[in-house]
Amino acid sequence: MSRPVLLATPRSSRPPDPGANPAKVSFQAMSFSYRERKALSGVTLEVPEKRVTAIIGPSGCGKSTLIKSINRIAEVGTDVRVEGRVELEGLDIYAPGTDLVDLRRRVGMLFQKPNPFPKTIFENVAFGPRIHGSAGATDLEAVVEKSLRQAALWEEVRDRLHSPALELSGGQQQRLCLARVLAVDPEVILMDEPCSALDPISTARIEELIEELRQSYTVVIVTHNMQQAARVSDRTAFLLNGELVEVGETEKIFTNPSDRRTEDYITGRFG
Amino acid sequence: MKRRLAQILALSALRGIALAVLLTTLLMLASIAIGGASSISWEFLTAEPVEGMTRGGIFPAIFGTVCITLLMIVLALPLGVCAAIYMVEYAGNSVLSRVIRASVNNLAGVPSIVFGLFGVGFFVLFVGRSLDKVRGGGLLFGQPAMLWAAATLAVLVLPVIIVNTAEALTAVPRSHREASFALGATRWQTVRRVVLPQARSGILTGSILSISRGAGETAPILFTGCAYFLPRLPLVHLEIPFTGLSVPMVNPLDQFMELSYHIFIMATQSTDAAATRPIQYGTTLVLVGLTFLLNISAIFLRVRYRRALEAR
């Protein structure tokens, strides 16, 4: 088998053994079905803490379903059936009686298309803390500022915190959504193709942010852009037709994948 | 947890209010049904009122209601459908189309008594008297008549027909029109052969809804043609020449009895309200039954149409 060409230079600042961290989220033989069809079958995957894990695969392979099953957003508005286990720090999140509200506070999400609320910038970021009652009135301003700084948006909006969020550009809106997520102090941040609707410059800024975020949060990012996966992630998982084909260190996946299908996908033979 | 409690309370309250709203309607309808059930009989529906409305039937009112709604739909349907076709298929997204849409919306918001004023001022007095002047013979058109009442109702239900037809037309996928044009058909051919057949259901729904509306409205016809006690039906006998036979035909220039008008006068102005009460309930029940049947059919049609659309 010919050596597949490395498509991107992996970051040199990566720690030597990304797999050594304890698993923050773990899938154990998990299958996920919507009303009419099975989206995931027999997925076993460990997402290490405070690392960036990328999920790649062709359209329709179940990437979105996979991450949306971690914060249980996949089941909103429809009936689903889940087999196997999904654990957040050892706790089965599909156990009956699971507090969805608390789960979704601990596991935040950035959507494919930026979706700020039709409110002011301040109101968007303050939404989470207000709901969870985690900040008093004066603390709220501090929390908002801190979150906006973390999302590298503070300098651009500090003078117009009370203007409509929808007036921001696409890239700014996505960073606002990130600030919104950070304001609830999550442990895991899920990103569902967060840059697919953005221009290259905004994309680069988000990728820089991901680099900073992994110091404090566990990040899972779904992307159809393999170069992006190679750039930002420590571990990569390749999904095909609802099955987990291969998972491993990003560098290994992109230079020496074990499975033929992975290699075919990475070299562009399909998808 | 406080938040969970708030959610349970709030959602239960919403459920409760929705339920209460529906229940109140049911209770109202039930009270009418209970009050009127005893009056309903075959005689009630087919006989004429006697003894100052304390006995007998309401057949003339039923007949009048049927006549006027039919006349109304004959006037309103072609106008409304053509207007909708023009608005959707020909005028597109132009300023004119928006003006028409705005006019339709405004027409829908006009109070029903204003239609009554319009009916008297325009149809009876302006159009009617002008026709009499042209005819030069005396007062024939310039007085309250079924024709003018039907015309007034037609203007009232015009928005219903236009809106429903327009909805049905826009529901037809654009690609069908494009395919038709690509084959060389003209716009009217496309509308007639491709778009309209698919919009049939929506037009039917609109017609049924407007008939129901027309049967239930009272204010527009208060002064444009209704009568309280008319011992004869609004018929005229047309003689067929050479045969000596005469055919009864509805006379649109006559006055007529009508269900909703009958209820109104009976309830507010009859000389012996208590004695006519059972008939009041009975008539109300008949009107409610009629409009209910019409509305249910319209809803049923719409559901079936939607399911057929999704199945495609």
Next chain:
Amino acid sequence: MATETVVDEIAPPRRPRGRKRSLWGERIVEWFLTLNGFVAIAAILLIFLFLFKEGVQAFQTISPGRFIQTTELDFDNVPRTVRMWQPVSTNPKYSLVPLVLGSFLVALPATLIATLLGVATGIYLAEVAGKRTREIVKPGIELMAGVPSVVIGFFCLATLATLVQDAFGTTFRLNAFVGALGVCFVIVPVIATMTDDALRAVPGYLREGALALGANRWETILRVVVPAAASGLTASILLGMGRALGETMIVLMATGNAAQVTLNPFESVRTMTATIAAELGAVPQGGEQYRALFLVGSVLFAFTFGVNLLAEMAVSRMRKRLAL
């Protein structure tokens, strides 16, 4: 499937002989349809015209000031100012004040109560009811909207008024409050349906965003979905109020028809609509009272037109806001 039908239907249209004839036919059809297109515009313009034409003529014999108040001599021959609507009298009075007050004394409480009930029902329909429940409740609301107003008026007159009198101990059996309750019946479906539409127009990704932040269903509804649909809700309330002002049969049968200046909803009142309906039939055509009634109609039309215009502005604001 449908494409096949289309092709079959138009595949062999009978081609008229020569291009010219088909063009002519097409032109005539288009001209005819254009004419019809204007029927709605013509209708609303004609209504406007005939209403104001007759109404304005009222000013020929009645000075504008008299439409607010008149002076008359009381029993001691002392002049005093009265605001009464009493066209049939030796000193005809045409004050619009009791009529306008009457209309609003019915419309405002009705809109208030109907807003509470209607918005709640609308929220229930759009956000809480399951798919199967919705298929029962939504037609239920539509059927409620289909009840003729004369039937509701009859119910108020025959049953509701007595209930209210027993519950509140009112002096007058038929009063503005009873009328308001009846009018409620008519406008709750209007507000509920429009609220439902406005909430369903809020895109799903906003709801998902809120849920993903840890908000529960009620918090998402209250803090994200309803505020996003605010303009639509405003429009529905305004339209409801427009309907309430224009309602005729219910107020005619249930409010007692006494034209007096009062702010007490438990007294009998006379609305603008009821005045027209009650008096137009008995009035000589072309006379002073006849014209005054048309003027009342014009004032009424102005009010409802204004309210509907505000509602439309609110709707277009909502469209712009969500389209961003």
